[in-house]
Amino acid sequence: MRLKDDAKVEAIFNATIELTGEVGLNRLTMSAIATRAKIASGTLYIYFNGKEQLLNNLYKRLISEGTLSLLPAITHLPIKQQIFNIWSSVLKFRMDNTSEVAFMHEFRYSPLISDKAKEMDKEFVLHVLRLLNEGKKELIVKDLDNDVLFPLLYGYVDNLARHLTHKKIKLTPEIVRQTFQVCWDAIKA
Amino acid sequence: MRLKDDAKVEAIFNATIELTGEVGLNRLTMSAIATRAKIASGTLYIYFNGKEQLLNNLYKRLISEGTLSLLPAITHLPIKQQIFNIWSSVLKFRMDNTSEVAFMHEFRYSPLISDKAKEMDKEFVLHVLRLLNEGKKELIVKDLDNDVLFPLLYGYVDNLARHLTHKKIKLTPEIVRQTFQVCWDAIKA
DNA sequence: TTTATAAGTGAATTATAATTCACTTATTTG
DNA sequence: CAAATAAGTGAATTATAATTCACTTATAAA
Numbered sequence A, B: 001m002r003l004k005d006d007a008k009v010e011a012i013f014n015a016t017i018e019l020t021g022e023v024g025l026n027r028l029t030m031s032a033i034a035t036r037a038k039i040a041s042g043t044l045y046i047y048f049n050g051k052e053q054l055l056n057n058l059y060k061r062l063i064s065e066g067t068l069s070l071l072p073a074i075t076h077l078p079i080k081q082q083i084f085n086i087w088s089s090v091l092k093f094r095m096d097n098t099s100e101v102a103f104m105h106e107f108r109y110s111p112l113i114s115d116k117a118k119e120m121d122k123e124f125v126l127h128v129l130r131l132l133n134e135g136k137k138e139l140i141v142k143d144l145d146n147d148v149l150f151p152l153l154y155g156y157v158d159n160l161a162r163h164l165t166h167k168k169i170k171l172t173p174e175i176v177r178q179t180f181q182v183c184w185d186a187i188k189a
Numbered sequence C: 001t002t003t004a005t006a007a008g009t010g011a012a013t014t015a016t017a018a019t020t021c022a023c024t025t026a027t028t029t030g
Numbered sequence D: 001c002a003a004a005t006a007a008g009t010g011a012a013t014t015a016t017a018a019t020t021c022a023c024t025t026a027t028a029a030a
Helices: A006-023 A030-036 A041-047 A051-066 A079-096 A098-108 A115-119 A122-137 A146-166 A173-187 B006-023 B030-036 B041-047 B051-066 B079-096 B098-108 B115-119 B122-137 B146-166 B173-187
Strands: none
Touching: A006 A030, A006 A041, A006 A051, A006 A098, A030 A041, A051 A079, A051 A098, A051 A115, A079 A098, A079 A122, A079 A146, A079 A173, A098 A146, A122 A146, A146 A173, A146 B146, A146 B173, A173 B146, A173 B173, B006 B030, B006 B041, B006 B051, B006 B098, B030 B041, B051 B079, B051 B098, B051 B115, B079 B098, B079 B122, B079 B146, B079 B173, B098 B146, B122 B146, B146 B173
16 A cells, blocks of 8 residues: 655645745635645545645644744743743744745634634743733733733734835844834833 | 615625625625625626625725724824824724724735725825834934834734734723833833 | 555536626616 | 616526546555
8 A cells, every 4th residue: 555645745735835825815726736736636635635624734733833833942031031032033933934924824814714723822822921921920021911912912023024024124133133122112011 | 867876885895894704705705795785696796896896995995994084183292192092093993893804904915905905004104104203303212113113003903903802802991091001112212 | 576555646526606697677867 | 757777686607616536556565
């Protein structure tokens, strides 16, 4: 018997990301994915039950690469330092993987997304919320509800990366520094 | 002869907004729109050339309601006050019109959007950028590039409104105050 | 080697949804 | 009121894209 080919899954995922960037989720077709991945359309159904499953699997994979793997291993640094590290790596990831991020964004707000996929980044969010809470305990972060603080960090990084990418502005250490300063001023006590 | 019926356009727009919220742009069909608007599918094509035109027209209408009309008439207030007024009205608009905002968001990042529609909010953005520039001149706003400052305001309001809506948190004057304070601390010199 | 099994194929099928059009109806205007 | 014109209808058509399946190939295991 023959075994499934990991390289094919990669090719399928890459094709999906590329095509979504080019034509969007709406006009993304299974046959286009197959052609781009250099396989037959039927083969897609050997690897995935259908379009939704394919997209959800890709999304879950990207979320784990784009969030969990960015959490720093070292957790004994000062809070501000830890938040800076996360800010910096998330911003860098989003600037370095624009097609992937575009896919994630479009998919996240589409009705194709499954509940399970939606929950994938929960662990990452929880980590940041814990940091904010510790910061409040140490009196270095504003004593405001996380529902008010978290959207600032998330909304800013999301929009900033999109904006810089759109205007073809390269991410420099200076920009990382400046934007973190803006963030920190926003949330610091 | 018979005249076109403005109320029908309204019904079509409302149906489109509702349905997009329920099933998303992907599964939004012309027949569903027609049924919901209580008209025949063919009638849609009397009012619009097709799906793209319908969606783009709706988007343009919503943008002008959701941005330009929110710009304050009075322009002689202090910069900080003006920014607060805009912050407050944009946040309120976004919390009060969640279906419309969801449509706008999904459509904006879809490939169906026309270049002209994309430019609709330019005037609004320019107004805010002018305010930021004046703030810098008065030394009350950080002397950073607008490419760094603007995404904070836009990203935060966008994400905050979505987050509060999702968690069914009502917008109180206290939240408006707190979130503006966060913003202002972020951008103030 | 052989063979059993599952991957791989892509034309054909099926499903879905956009759009058209021959016809009916309402309303304006002379 | 009658005629003209454009709105309004929805079944039929057309377009598009998901999915299937009878068949071919590759390869792991005997």
